[in-house]
Amino acid sequence: MENQVRSGVGIDYTGMMNSPQNPSGLTKEELLSLQNALDQAQTSLEERREAGELDFSKLLDSMKAQVPGIIKYADTAAANFENLVVLGIGGSALGPLAVQQALNHYYYNELPPEKRGYRPRLYVVDNIDPVRFKELLEMLDLRKTLFNVISKSGNTSETMAQFLIVRDNLRRVCGDTYGEHIVVTTDKEKGNLLPIALKEGFQRFVIPGGIGGRFSELTPVGLLAAAICGIDIAQLLEGALSMDRRIRETQGVLLNPAQLRAALAHHLWQKGKTISVFMPYADSLKTMADWYAQLWAESLGKRYDRQGREVHAGQTPVKALGVTDQHSQVQLYVEGPDDKVITFVTIGNFKESQVIPLDPELPEDIHFLGGRTLEELLFAEQKATEYALTLAGRQHQKIILSKLDAYNLGQLLLLLEWETAYMGELLNINAYDQPGVEEGKNGTYALMGRKGYDVRKREIEEYGKIRYIL
Numbered sequence: 001m002e003n004q005v006r007s008g009v010g011i012d013y014t015g016m017m018n019s020p021q022n023p024s025g026l027t028k029e030e031l032l033s034l035q036n037a038l039d040q041a042q043t044s045l046e047e048r049r050e051a052g053e054l055d056f057s058k059l060l061d062s063m064k065a066q067v068p069g070i071i072k073y074a075d076t077a078a079a080n081f082e083n084l085v086v087l088g089i090g091g092s093a094l095g096p097l098a099v100q101q102a103l104n105h106y107y108y109n110e111l112p113p114e115k116r117g118y119r120p121r122l123y124v125v126d127n128i129d130p131v132r133f134k135e136l137l138e139m140l141d142l143r144k145t146l147f148n149v150i151s152k153s154g155n156t157s158e159t160m161a162q163f164l165i166v167r168d169n170l171r172r173v174c175g176d177t178y179g180e181h182i183v184v185t186t187d188k189e190k191g192n193l194l195p196i197a198l199k200e201g202f203q204r205f206v207i208p209g210g211i212g213g214r215f216s217e218l219t220p221v222g223l224l225a226a227a228i229c230g231i232d233i234a235q236l237l238e239g240a241l242s243m244d245r246r247i248r249e250t251q252g253v254l255l256n257p258a259q260l261r262a263a264l265a266h267h268l269w270q271k272g273k274t275i276s277v278f279m280p281y282a283d284s285l286k287t288m289a290d291w292y293a294q295l296w297a298e299s300l301g302k303r304y305d306r307q308g309r310e311v312h313a314g315q316t317p318v319k320a321l322g323v324t325d326q327h328s329q330v331q332l333y334v335e336g337p338d339d340k341v342i343t344f345v346t347i348g349n350f351k352e353s354q355v356i357p358l359d360p361e362l363p364e365d366i367h368f369l370g371g372r373t374l375e376e377l378l379f380a381e382q383k384a385t386e387y388a389l390t391l392a393g394r395q396h397q398k399i400i401l402s403k404l405d406a407y408n409l410g411q412l413l414l415l416l417e418w419e420t421a422y423m424g425e426l427l428n429i430n431a432y433d434q435p436g437v438e439e440g441k442n443g444t445y446a447l448m449g450r451k452g453y454d455v456r457k458r459e460i461e462e463y464g465k466i467r468y469i470l
């Protein structure tokens, strides 16, 4: 069955390969032509790993060793609180959100406590919209709420602002015990959050030094919230470790899944496919597309290559959802500019099945649905979209999860992280910094009056003098 792999995570890249139906697809020779570059990438990624740049892979074992401690804290937190609120942004929020949505009940927060295994509801607040924030605080009983403040740098304005508001509210409502409602996840040595946590005695978890936000889901950033909400984090890490080994120990583009995905992306990038669409066919993977978008965009969108030449590299990630977006974006994918490569993500076996009833009294035209299942309809629609794209000469591939569980999700996370690292090597850029984002952060500091940013403030004010406003 095409939407099936025996177990684990597989890649069906038929829709990218040359065939009578897809004459503009890649040939096997084209794929193999990148092998030397991929071998060099593999060597240099191992070196970077040793040097501490790829700690998302290197520290997986030590994360596994932390599991009992995390679970111990998580179980106590689950017994003491009805709500868990994650305060963070970017990599400090998207991973926890994606894993929760993928693995827990879709309506987890709405379930009665016994159906949640008496674990707290989870809210991930990844923005500073004042209306949403105020309404969240109004809705929660703060005496029954735990806040996990997550920031690798410990300096991010948005997260610090959220934290200050929450701390203030907690002090008013909970008095001297307010600190018991805050758990901080941040760097071991750096940032402003750390000294506050130490001074005020908040429970603390550490984000290891060599892991940037977008690569940090399998550290306490993601593991803590997942464990508090009853997700099997040991299995998540087991899956991650198995994919990590598979990628590190396998040679050859046709066998190594990260090399394959990066090679396909790189070939198509060179052929002008500047947009990478990530389209899961499962509502529970919708926020995984948000997580992937940050990973791909922030890692690969770079002005300079490693030699300082201006390259403006990077594919624009687009998030879509099957089948929903078949009725909106797919029109563009099939007939619009030929600048996209589409990755479907499918689940071989859904954990639930839903039969569509057959009613002979109803019009005959809808009888074909009766007796079939919703997942059959979903698979049929996904396959039909593949076919329509192929007929239109559009390139697509599919990541297949045999089923959606913690083990396979861990594998998927590592696959996407490693393929991003490989793509960084093929593009010859630094995939681990984000200088374009820093500029905006500094500008915000300046406009908000942070000490030491006066010159920048004057520059921005100067720039703002002439406006064209209708």
Ligand SMILES: O=P(O)(O)OC[C@H]1O[C@](O)(CO)[C@@H](O)[C@@H]1O
Binding pocket: 089, 090, 091, 092, 150, 151, 152, 153, 154, 155, 156, 159, 212, 213, 214, 298, 434, 437
């Ligand atoms: O975890 P931090 O340091 O608060 O950063 C949050 C996010 O901000 C960025 O630094 C820039 O957008 C991301 O890379 C990161 O995930």
